[in-house]
Amino acid sequence: MxxxxxxxxxxxxxxxxxxxxxxxxxxxxxxxxxxxxxxxxxxxxxxxxxxxxxxxxxxxxxxxxxxxxxxxxxxxxxxxxxxxxxxxxxxxxxxxxxxxxxxxxxxxxxxxxxxxxxxxxxxxxxxxxxxxxxxxxxxxxxxxxxxxxxxxxxxxxxxxxxxxxxxxxxxxxxxxxxxxxxxxxxxxxxxxxxxxxxxxxxxxxxxxxxxxxxxxxxxxxxxxxxxxxxxxxxxxxxxxxxxxxxxxxxxxxxxxxxxxxxxxxxxxxxxxxxxxxxxxxxxxxxxxxxxxxxxxxxxxxxxxxxxxxxxxxxxxxxxxxxxxxxxxxxxxxxxxxxxxxxxxxxxxxxxxxxxxxxxxxxxxxxxxxxxxxxxxxxxxxxxxxxxxxxxxxxxxxxxxxxxxxxxxGTEVSRALTRNQARAAAVQAALQRLDSLAAADPTVGKIAAPLRHAAEVRQQRYTTRVELLSAVEDQMLPTDEEYLAALRARREMIDAEREELLAWRDAGRLADADMRVLERELDHVESVLPPLPPS
Structure with missing residues (x-):
C-alpha cells in the first residue's frame, strides 16, 4: 500500500x-x-x-x-x-x-x-x-x-x-x-x-x-x-x-x-x-x-x-x-x-x-x-x-x-462570431428589460442603470466586431484602449481582494464571509479574457 x-x-x-x-x-x-x-x-x-x-x-x-x-x-x-x-x-x-x-x-x-x-x-x-x-x-x-x-x-x-x-x-x-x-x-x-x-x-x-x-x-x-x-x-x-x-x-x-x-x-x-x-x-x-x-x-x-x-x-x-x-x-x-x-x-x-x-x-x-x-x-x-x-x-x-x-478560418473568424453573438445576446437582454419595465413600474424605476451597463457592453462588442470584420490576414488585431481597460479592471479586482484580506487579517471579517466575497471576485475575474504576454 x-x-x-x-x-x-x-x-x-x-x-x-x-x-x-x-x-x-x-x-x-x-x-x-x-x-x-x-x-x-x-x-x-x-x-x-x-x-x-x-x-x-x-x-x-x-x-x-x-x-x-x-x-x-x-x-x-x-x-x-x-x-x-x-x-x-x-x-x-x-x-x-x-x-x-x-x-x-x-x-x-x-x-x-x-x-x-x-x-x-x-x-x-x-x-x-x-x-x-x-x-x-x-x-x-x-x-x-x-x-x-x-x-x-x-x-x-x-x-x-x-x-x-x-x-x-x-x-x-x-x-x-x-x-x-x-x-x-x-x-x-x-x-x-x-x-x-x-x-x-x-x-x-x-x-x-x-x-x-x-x-x-x-x-x-x-x-x-x-x-x-x-x-x-x-x-x-x-x-x-x-x-x-x-x-x-x-x-x-x-x-x-x-x-x-x-x-x-x-x-x-x-x-x-x-x-x-x-x-x-x-x-x-x-x-x-x-x-x-x-x-x-x-x-x-x-x-x-x-x-x-x-x-x-x-x-x-x-x-x-x-x-x-x-x-x-x-x-x-x-x-x-x-x-x-x-x-x-x-x-x-x-x-x-x-x-x-x-x-x-x-x-x-x-x-x-x-x-x-x-x-x-x-x-x-x-x-x-x-x-x-x-x-x-x-x-x-x-x-x-x-x-x-x-x-x-482560425482565431479571427471565431473571435468575430463570439463578439457578434455577445452583441446579439445583449440586445435580447435590453428588449427583455424594456418588456419588464413596461409591465412593472417598479422595474421601470431601476431600469436606467441596468440599461446603461448593458449598452456599454453592447458598444464594446460592436466596436470589436467592426475591428475584426476589417481584418485581412489571420492575426488577431490589438486594441490598445481595450487592453488598457482590461488591465485596469484586473488591477481593480486585485485591489478589492487585497482590501478583503486586510479586513480578514485585522479580525474585522470572518473567514467564512471572506470566502463568499472572494468567490464573487473570482467569478468576475474568470470571465475576463487573459492578457496577452508582454
Whole structure:
C-alpha cells in the first residue's frame, strides 16, 4: 500500500512538472510524459503494469465522457458523413490492411489475429493531437472532425477486435455474422446511452444542489459503460452518446453554479487521467521489449515495419481518395458538399492526416489478446511501436506543421462570431428589460442603470466586431484602449481582494464571509479574457 501511494504521488509530481515544462517550452506534455515513463520504466524498483480491464472500465469511460461533454452535437451532425467515414470506414480499412499485411509477411500471424491487432492500432486517440492543435490554431471544423472521430472510433475498433478474437479462438469467420454483430452492438450501445441520458436528465431537473449534480455527472460514464457491457453491447458508444446528449442539454438541465463546478471537476479529471495514462504508456516499454527474446531480428523488423507503415500510410491515402471521389461518393466518405460545408482543402487534409496519434486504447486493446494468441509478444511490440511513433513523432511535428500550413478560418473568424453573438445576446437582454419595465413600474424605476451597463457592453462588442470584420490576414488585431481597460479592471479586482484580506487579517471579517466575497471576485475575474504576454 505504501509503495502504491508513493507511485501515485510520484506520478502526480511528474505530471505537474511535465505540464509546467510544456507551457514554458511549447513541447507537448504528452510526449514529455511518455518519455518520463520510459525513463522510469528502466529504473530499478517497482513499476506499474497496464491492466487492460482497469483501463477499459476505469480510465476510458471518464475520458470519453469529458470529451463528449465539450463536443458540439450540432457540429457533429453537420459533419456526420465525414465523421462516420473516419470513425467507422477508416478504422475497418486500417484493421483489414494491417491484418492482411501481417498475415502475408509474418508466417506466425494468422489472418484473424492480424485483424485483431489491426483493430487495436486503428483508432486514433485525439487527446495529444487536440491539445497541440488548439494551441497552434487548428480550425474549428478540423477540431470537430478530430473530436468526432476520437469519440466514435473506439467503439468500432473494439467491436472489430472482439469479432476477430472470437474468430481466432473458434477458428471460423463469417463476414455476414461479423457485420450483424457489429450492428447489434452499436445499436445497443446507442440505445443504452440515450436511455441513461434521459434518466439522468430527469434526475437533474429535480436536483438543486450543485454537489449532488456533480456526483451524478461523475457517475454517469461508469453507469453507461457498465450497463452496456452487462447487455453485451458497446459501452464506449453508450458513454459517448450519453455525454453528447447531456452536454447539449446542459443549459436547460443545470444551474449556472452546477455548470461552473462541472467544468472545473471534469477539467481536473481530464488533466490527471491523461497525465497518468501517458506515464503508464511509457512504463510498458521494458516489459514489451523483454517479450521479443524468442523472435529473430528480421521477424521483429518486418512485423514492426508492416504495422507502423500501414497505419501511417492508410490514413492519408484514405483522405486523399475520399477527397477525389465523385460528389456523391465524396459526400459519404470525405466531406459534405452542402453550402457552407465545402470539401476539405489539401492543407486541411494534410493536417487531418497528421492528427492520427494513437494512445492508451491501442495498448489496452492489444493487451486483451488471449495469452495463447500466436506471436502475442511480437504483436504487443508492434502495437506499442505504433503508439510511440505517432505520439512522439507526430506529436513533436504537429504544431510546426500547422504553423507552416497557415490554415484559414482560425482565431479571427471565431473571435468575430463570439463578439457578434455577445452583441446579439445583449440586445435580447435590453428588449427583455424594456418588456419588464413596461409591465412593472417598479422595474421601470431601476431600469436606467441596468440599461446603461448593458449598452456599454453592447458598444464594446460592436466596436470589436467592426475591428475584426476589417481584418485581412489571420492575426488577431490589438486594441490598445481595450487592453488598457482590461488591465485596469484586473488591477481593480486585485485591489478589492487585497482590501478583503486586510479586513480578514485585522479580525474585522470572518473567514467564512471572506470566502463568499472572494468567490464573487473570482467569478468576475474568470470571465475576463487573459492578457496577452508582454
Amino acid at each position: 505504501v509503495t502504491a501511494l508513493a507511485l501515485v504521488l510520484g506520478g502526480l509530481v511528474v505530471v505537474m512538472v511535465a505540464n509546467a515544462v510544456a507551457h514554458r517550452s511549447g513541447l507537448p506534455a504528452s510526449v514529455l510524459l511518455v518519455l518520463a515513463g520510459i525513463g522510469y520504466g528502466y529504473l530499478p524498483g517497482p513499476n506499474l503494469t497496464l491492466d487492460p480491464e482497469a483501463v477499459l472500465y476505469l480510465v476510458i469511460p471518464p475520458l470519453l465522457y469529458a470529451a463528449a461533454l465539450q463536443s458540439s452535437l450540432t457540429a457533429l451532425r453537420t459533419n456526420a458523413r465525414t465523421v462516420a467515414g473516419l470513425s467507422v470506414a477508416l478504422v475497418l480499412v486500417t484493421a483489414l490492411a494491417v491484418g492482411f499485411g501481417l498475415n502475408a509477411t509474418v508466417a506466425a500471424v494468422p489472418l484473424s489475429v492480424g485483424i485483431a491487432v489491426g483493430a487495436a492500432v486503428s483508432p486514433p486517440d485525439p487527446v495529444a493531437a487536440l491539445s497541440i492543435g488548439r494551441r497552434a490554431g487548428l480550425p474549428p471544423r478540423l477540431i470537430t472532425l478530430v473530436e468526432g472521430e476520437g469519440l466514435l472510433n473506439d467503439a468500432t475498433a473494439l467491436t472489430i477486435l472482439q469479432v476477430a478474437v472470437a474468430a481466432a479462438v473458434g477458428g471460423a469467420f463469417s463476414v455476414g455474422h461479423a457485420v450483424g454483430d457489429f450492428l447489434v452492438v452499436a445499436a445497443g450501445g446507442l440505445l443504452v446511452g440515450l436511455v441513461l441520458a434521459a434518466a439522468i436528465a430527469q434526475l437533474r431537473k429535480r436536483v438543486s444542489d450543485p454537489l449532488i449534480d456533480n456526483a451524478l455527472s461523475l457517475g454517469t460514464p461508469f453507469a453507461a459503460y457498465l450497463a452496456a457491457e452487462k447487455l453485451h453491447v458497446s459501452g464506449v458508444l453508450a458513454v459517448v452518446v450519453a455525454g453528447l446528449w447531456l452536454g447539449h442539454r446542459s443549459a436547460s438541465l443545470q444551474s449556472s453554479r452546477a455548470r461552473l463546478q462541472t467544468r472545473a471537476v471534469w477539467h481536473l479529471v481530464e488533466f490527471l487521467l491523461e497525465g497518468y495514462v501517458f506515464l503508464l504508456i511509457g512504463q510498458q516499454l521494458p516489459a514489451v521489449v523483454r517479450g521479443l527474446r524468442d523472435y529473430d531480428v528480421s521477424t521483429v523488423v518486418t512485423a514492426a515495419a508492416v504495422t507502423v507503415g500501414t497505419v501511417l500510410l492508410v490514413r492519408p491515402l484514405w483522405l486523399l481518395l475520399a477527397a477525389h471521389l465523385p460528389t456523391r461518393m465524396h459526400a459519404r466518405l470525405g466531406g459534405d458538399p452542402r453550402p457552407g460545408n465545402p470539401p476539405l482543402s489539401g492543407r486541411e487534409l494534410l493536417a487531418l492526416s497528421w492528427a492520427g496519434t494513437r494512445g492508451v486504447i491501442t495498448l489496452a486493446a492489444a493487451f486483451t489478446l488471449p495469452a495463447d494468441t500466436p506471436a502475442r509478444d511480437l504483436l504487443l511490440f508492434c502495437a506499442y511501436l505504433v503508439v510511440l511513433v505517432t505520439l512522439i513523432g507526430q506529436g513533436l511535428t504537429f504544431a510546426p506543421l500547422l504553423r507552416r500550413l497557415r490554415l484559414p
